[in-house]
Amino acid sequence: MRTNRDLGKLLREIGAFLEMEGVAFKPRAYEKAAIAIEAMEEPVATPHQKGGAKLVATVPGVGKSIADKIVEFLETGRVDYLEAKRREHPVDLLGLTAIEGVGAKTVGALYDALGIQNLAALEEAAKAGKIRGIKGFGEKSEQEILQGLEFLKKEPGRFPLGEVLPIAKALESRLGELSQVDKVTLAGSILRRKETIGDADFIVVSSHPDAVMDFFVSMPEVAHVYGKGSTKANIRLENGLDVDLRVVPKQSYGAALNYFTGSKAHNVHLRRIAQSKGYKLNEYGLFDKNGDVIAGRTEKELYAALGLPFIPPEMREDRGEIELAYDGKLPKLIPYGKLKGDLQTQTNWSDGQHSIEEMARAAMKRGLEYIAITDHTIELAMTGLDERRLSEQMTEIRKIDRRTKGIRLLAGAEVNILKDGSLDIGDELLSKLDVVGVTVHSNLHLDRKEMTERICRAIRNPQVDILFHPTGRVILKREPYQVDMEEVIRVAKETGTLLEVDAIPDRLDLNDEHVKMAIDAGVKLVIDSDAHATAHFDILDLGVATARRGWATSKDVMNTLPVERFLKQLKRSHAHRAS
């Protein structure tokens, strides 16, 4: 594949090799170029086709040298410079640096001292106590590496939903275009929008299954075919994702979709209900004692025959949804694509890629009615705004808002919660902003009590409207902070603070279970893109999916409201009314 994402990964790998070599500045240059390429809305192949390397070099952060490498990759699928680096340093750099706390320099040191090339060798050396003997390493580093390895291994071969979903959707439409395919549907954990995905499942209805199978196993990105029959084929793609395809008869489509979507626990529960009615339920349909078909053509028909309304896939975890459905009390989940606002966006005033106006236009294009500009504040020394700059930006946002029709811009900030729970921007300035979000970006390793008190102190501040990505976890990479979410939720309820569902694919923070906890406690939510570039507004639906998995309705999510009503329910607005 030669997508922007692949190219970004490649540029990052080059940067990491240079980092390992101790080269100055170039690593940052490659990383910046990677970020810029990944942030592009159009495939970089487009400027390449239109104007070659010259036009590619107009992307900010991409100069002649990197543009040439991009062109080489687009035309040949490889970059000689990178291949040479890989030969020179025969290490699985991306794999090893995926360990939290291990960077390129560490990989280099491990290779020089012990010849470690990959995760397996590293684990062996760490377990044998060999790491602590290397200069600059001690017992603690060895333990950290082992812990990092354990965390990576917890869900081997799993991918973040946000990474898999676009690939799966593209595959779905390609299969759908085949003339032999009557119907194709994405099933499995992807349909349930689980936050990590082990494999992709497709259900196909076709009267010519062989042709479909032939096409499926001979797609260009297929790396391995595990098996291929007339109703079922399993493959692995080059990117490591396993994909299963099943061809089913038309009359079994609903039953098959239900069966292969799961979850397993949900299916078991459904089969128990079927049994209690004297029926049998399997992937071919719902049958009575004589083996006659009761239902199976559609999922709706299947659920109806079991005395249930249709249950949305995101709820199918057997966490009580079947009982609710039985009583006719299923929540009406927040629909996709209906958010009116986005309360966390960054611009090039801090670490975003685009200007305030560019972000505003992109948001408008995606049908949003308002966004808050929430750049980082000062504690993030690399990018953050101090009070003077934040104040200047506020003026600028208001100016742009006045002259921009069709979208409302709110002045905000992503304010840092300091170690003691105070904020890095004073209350007076905060009180002038429209929306204030706070979050933890430093001292991530406080103990549970201290972290909980820190966050609770911050959200008790009357100027604080929203707690952004409340647990700080990074999916498949970093555990959440040690924090008592029940207590945070209790204080959020008490103070009227909103909790965020951050839609960044490897955050999804709050997660589904926390969403449910918050809703049960009566706490209101917002779903934000945390966009750092114009293209990122597209991920909002991942946040909606997470909220749906936590049974959120539109009433629970405040940015389904139009802007004036949204602003009225912020706690500072309540404070104004009270005074």
Added chain:
DNA sequence: GCCGTTTTCGGCCCGACTGTTTTCAGTCG
């Protein structure tokens, strides 16, 4: 390697944290 109300060279987001040290290197955001 990129970039320029500093324009063809000389800068380049920088502070906190951790574990290793004894003054620093690596990682992270």
